[in-house]
Amino acid sequence: MHKLIIEGSKSTPEINFDPDNNILSIKGQSYPENAFKFYEPILDWVDDYLKKLENEAKVQIDFTLPYINTSSSKCIMMLLEKCDDAFLDGKVISLTWYYDEDNESELECAEEFTEDLNLPINILPR
């Protein structure tokens, strides 16, 4: 399966999903005009990826998201829920969310999003 690499912009984060090394990275602020349009291919890719994922593989999700607007939040939540379901299914997945200590809302955001997740979470300053 091919890598998913989307260059970041002012209002969209950089997406770097590497299926060979099992690292999924999202980096940057997320406030696109049409969040669904931006995140749809990403969510489709994740669906495909999780379907093909073997139980032995160790997946690492890395988030660096200083700002997520309302519509993006829904999409990010959907992505996390998909991964959570896969985790409950027996796949090895963990999430590390990096935040900047100078940005108070980043930490809050990370905590809010990961509150109800089952998969192992690490919230670390960067």
Place this chain on the structure above:
Amino acid sequence: MEPDMKQKKIAPDYDIIKVIVFASSIIILSIILVGTIIYIITRNEVVHKLKSQDLPSIVESMAYRIDSRIERAKEVSLMLANDPQIIEWVSGGEKDPRQQDYSLKKISNLVHLATDFDYSNSFIVSAVSNQYWDENGNIIDTMSKNDPDDDWFFTTLSSGKKVSISFDYNKERRGTFVFVNALIGDIKQPVGVTGVGLGLQDLSREFQDFKFGKQSDLWLVDKLGKVYLSDDVEVNGKNIKQIIPPEASQRVIQHISAGTRGQYTMEYRNSDNQLTDLIVCPLSSTQWSLVFQIPRSDSIGFLNTIKLNTLFASLITLISITFFFYFVSTRLVNPYKKSIELNRELEEKVLERTKELHEKNTKLTDSIEYARRIQKAILPSEDTLSEIFYDYFLIWKPRDTVGGDFYWAKKVDSGFFIAVGDCTGHGVPGALMSMISISILNQVVKGPEDTPSSVLQKLNILVKKTLKQENRDSITDDGLDIGLCYFDNNNRITFAGAKISLYIKNERELRVIKGNKKSAGYTRTSSGYTFTDTVIDVNSNDLFYITTDGYIDQNGGPKGYSFGRKNFMKLINSCYTKPLSEQQEIFLQTIQDYMGNEPQRDDMALIAFKIK
């Protein structure tokens, strides 16, 4: 369009300067290259001509003159030797007085009368008597085999050659003489030797006139290298080995002694390391050769003048070209003006083509601006707000003319409701959502029995219903965040929020009452979800703030991060005592400064009020 164009001054930019420098370098390099090549070719040609024509012609000329002199002397000597009277007189032992008179007169005339020919002496030497008669009619010597000075006589007698020539450098006379000796009588049994001596002094003077170049030399050299005649008197009698470096003099001597007929040109470096050209020209009449040498710098010195003049001319040309180009480009052609003209024409074309788009855009803008009027009409008026609040300020700034942020107020008998809402999206979709939300609020809120939490619950259900978002598979998933307050006339407020908080500031503290973590209307918020009411007593001078996340999440500052709740609370604390109208300014200015050049990210709605 016009004012813009005029302001664009024709200023040189770095690219043009680069082009000019490049072009100039190319021109200068070309001129230098051409000049150098021409100079080199010219110089080589000059040197070639020098070696093949100039040098040879000088020495040839000189050699010719010397040769002709010697030839003439030979003729004269032969005449003497073949003169019957002289033959008889010598054979007869110089007895006959008449013959003696005749003979002596003959040789005397040669010397004393025929001055043009520069015979410095003449002689008749008898082999019979061994007496040497000179041009003055005297016997000046008697030939003796024992005298080495007389060797020439005996050698000549036995040589078997009718005419022979010897060069002699005479120290007393300080000059080189050529003696032409002719055998009197039979070659095998000559009775004597007669001839003339040639002074070559005037030739020596002519050498000086003949040669060109101040530092050149012209010599008459024998096959051992001895200099018999020179333009410079001091050199006479020296050997060329003493004058020019050994290797070079070796070659010269070699060539002279080889006796080859043609001329021989060569070059060498003298003791001062100057490159010198040298030419050897054998004399046809003798075994001697003429040697002419001249330093190369002398012969091609004139080229320096050419070099300088060429350089000068090139400079003038370059300057003229520069001026010419400058003149042509600024006055006549002026590419800058042309390009600005072209630019203007293109802009016009573009404008034409985008006219349609422009019109469409205007329509859209007009339409949205009209929508803004409707949105503003639906929002509570200033009068309403002034009625229900003791004092307030309001910041309502949609990002795109219309927006999803709104505020709502309703007065009831027992008090009043105030809400601030943030619908999904901004711009037109946000505005449509705000219409739905306001409409539902108006519908749902009747009186005091409607607690904020119940209102929010109903709002949640009705929005979902209106947008058909009752299950998770719906096409849309839109809703709103909202903070709703109910103030009763007994100084109590009840607050419920869906992701929006209430800030209460007084002298003691700044208190934050957070809303529930679920928004209203979305599919994720189930219809059964209940919101939480919080009841608070109001004291005078309590300041209330309700804001959507537009203000708090606006990005800016050094790292481009959101303004943040901490900063928001700091701001409240810092200007709490100020009058509300002033606070409005401060809040607006603060976020403007923080934003800097960043565009507004989301709709903003912020209301601050006191109720007593």
